[in-house]
Structure formats: structure tokens, C-alpha cells
Amino acid sequence: MSRMSTAPRSSRLDPQLAEALNDHVSVEARSSFLYFSMASWAEVRGLTGFSTWLRAEASGELAHMNQFVDHLNDRGFQATFQALPQPRAEWSDVTVMFEDVVAMEHELAGRIDALIQTSHDKRDHFTGSFLQQFVPQQIADMAEADEILDRLRIVGRDGQGVILIDQELRARAGN
Numbered sequence: 001m002s003r004m005s006t007a008p009r010s011s012r013l014d015p016q017l018a019e020a021l022n023d024h025v026s027v028e029a030r031s032s033f034l035y036f037s038m039a040s041w042a043e044v045r046g047l048t049g050f051s052t053w054l055r056a057e058a059s060g061e062l063a064h065m066n067q068f069v070d071h072l073n074d075r076g077f078q079a080t081f082q083a084l085p086q087p088r089a090e091w092s093d094v095t096v097m098f099e100d101v102v103a104m105e106h107e108l109a110g111r112i113d114a115l116i117q118t119s120h121d122k123r124d125h126f127t128g129s130f131l132q133q134f135v136p137q138q139i140a141d142m143a144e145a146d147e148i149l150d151r152l153r154i155v156g157r158d159g160q161g162v163i164l165i166d167q168e169l170r171a172r173a174g175n
């Protein structure tokens with residue numbers, strides 16, 4: 001059975017664009033799972049500020065996933081879900097872990113950019129407008145991840161420096 005509804009043609013999503021948006025549901029979900037995995041790694045190593053910050057990011061990616069699901073369903077395309085790969089669970093230190101955070105946020109930004117391009121190509125301005133709301137947040141997320149990695153590289157393996165950053169992240173995450 002088709003996953004497209006019988007909604008009027010003008011409000012329907014282009015099938016190729018719909019599949020790309022639906023794939024992004026899984027991208028946000030696997031990003032969330034990786035953040036949750038990082039949060040657990042940090043938590044058991046006493047880095048509770050990192051853990052709090054990482055969990056907040058994990059919730060953020062789930063919220064984004066939910067917005068994509070809503071957009072698909074609202075436009076008459078039933079969102080579906082894919083099996084997620086098991087997220088990485090081991091890192092040699094917090095700096096190495098944060099390299100994965102940076103890579104993930106840059107990947108998310110690149111994918112949002114590609115989806116905006118596809119929505120333009122398909123002349124779907126509703127989807128273009130929907131996607132625009134993620135742009136400022138994604139830029140901020142990339143910049144914040146870059147900045148934290150820069151700071152971790154400055155302190156290196158100095159425990160006191162890592163603890164200072166841990167305290168700062170706890171404050172940023174708001175608890």
C-alpha cells in the first residue's frame with residue numbers, strides 16, 4: 001500500500017523529497033543515540049557535566065526527529081523508521097570523543113543543506129521553509145562543538161582543565 005495519502009496534489013510531497021526527509025528521520029535518531037552513548041561513557045568516568053550536556057543534545061536530536069516526522073505526516077506521507085546502527089561506546093579520552101561530536105554536527109549541517117537544495121529543486125517552498133528553521137540552530141551547534149573541541153585540545157590530558165570544561169558544560173546545559 002502506498003505511503004502517500006489522498007491529499008490534494010498541491011499539498012503532497014514529491015516522492016523523492018519525501019524519501020530524503022524520511023531518511024533524515026533516521027539520521028537524527030542515530031545522532032541522538034550516539035549522544036546518549038557518549039553521555040553514558042562520560043557519566044561513568046565522573047564527567048557529569050559532559051554527561052548532562054550530551055544528554056541535552058541527545059534530547060535535542062530526538063526533538064528534531066519528531067519535527068521531521070510531523071512534517072512528513074502533515075504533508076500526507078507516512079513517516080517510517082529504520083533499524084539504527086549500534087552507536088560507538090568507547091573512546092580513548094574525551095577529546096577523541098568530541099571529535100565524533102564535531103563530525104556528527106557537521107554531517108547534520110551538510111545533510112540539512114542538501115535537503116534545502118532538494119526542496120528548491122522540487123520547488124517545494126513549504127518544505128524549504130520547514131527546513132530553514134534548523135539552519136540557525138545547526139550553525140550554533142557546529143560552532144559550539146568546534147569551540148569545545150578547541151578548548152579540549154588546549155587543555156590536552158590535564159585533568160584540572162578537563163574538570164573546568166566539565167563544570168562549564170554543566171552550567172551551559174542548565175543543571
Ligand SMILES: [Fe+2]
Nearest residue numbers: 028061064108
Ligand atoms: Fe539535529
Ligand SMILES: [Fe+2]
Nearest residue numbers: 060061105141
Ligand atoms: Fe545537534
